[in-house]
Amino acid sequence: MSHATSDNSHANDQQLNxxxxxxxxxxxxxxxxxxxxxxxxxxxxxxTHSKWLDKKTNSQKEWTSFHHIKVVGEIVEQVIARAQKGDILLVQGYLASHDYAPKETVNATFIQAFAKGYTQEINQLHCSATLATPLTLVTTENNKTLAHADITISFEAAATSTKKPKQHLITRPVHIWGKQALYLSEQAAPGDTLLIEGKLNYLNDFDKSQFIDAKQIQLIKKQATNY
Structure with missing residues (x-):
């Protein structure tokens, strides 16, 4: 009996976040x-604010997302201590989960501050993830096709207290729309890898739970193990 495994079997140990x-x-x-x-x-x-045209009413709509961000270390005193309400902040970081409220945050690794003013705002997420649950396909009240499921992201980041590398595993819901939703509901299965480009959004529940609103997704099928 032979046991064949993928040459890149360790590739999933670290994922983009x-x-x-x-x-x-x-x-x-x-x-x-x-x-x-x-x-x-x-x-x-x-x-961050997003705007779109409501085709039903032919009017501009706007949605504001409030992102909870955790910042640790020198960057706090170098940047945040001087920042004022309303200032523009450029934040680079990663999705994180904690045992205290808010439980779902963005942990910042870089922040640059700018004075108050107008700018086109950015809300971008890039990750590679493992599909953790089967996709559920629904039709919204606006007659749009939506697929949703949970994904897991495994990645390494420095621990807050020790600064030593620590392995993290987080789970987030992902929402997928339109033709991509139909395709993935037919083709994707738990264990497959998804490469996701999208933005952060939040459910209208008590905890304002964080989810990923996908824009583009690439599917990488899990390689079968042969015996």
């Missing part, structure tokens, strides 16, 4: 300090 946001600081954050070692830490809320 990247978020870029450009928006307005909702309020002046409170800075705290961790001990052993001493590090500045804060949580902030960034607002």
């Amino acid at each position: 990247s978020v870029t946001l450009l928006g307005n600081l909702v309020n002046k954050p409170e800075i705290r300090y961790l001990a052993n070692p001493v590090q500045a830490i804060t949580e902030l809320t960034l607002a």
Whole structure:
């Protein structure tokens, strides 16, 4: 009996998890300090806005997303300590989960601050992920096709306290629209890899749960194991 495995069987150990946001600081954050070692830490809320044309009413619609962002280390004192409510912040980071509220955040690895003003805002997410549940296909009240499922992302990031690399595994719902939804509902199965380009959105529930609104998805089928 022979046991064949994929040559890239370790490729899924590390997956892409990247978020870029450009928006307005909702309020002046409170800075705290961790001990052993001493590090500045804060949580902030960034607002991004999206606009679209409602074809039913032929009117412009606007939606504001509020992103909870955790910031640790020198960047807090170098950038956030001087930032004011309404300032424009460019944030690079990754999706993260915590045991305390808010449980779903973006952990920032880079922040650049700009003075108040108008700019085209950015809400971009790029990730590779494993499809964790079967896709559910529904038709919305606006007669649009939607598929939704849970995905998992496995990645390595520095621990807050020790700064040592730590393996993380997070789960998020993903929403997929239109022809992509139909295609993936027929072709994708749990265990497959999805390469996702999209944006962060939030459910209108008590926790404002975070989900991924997919724009483009590439499907990589899981290679069967032969015996």
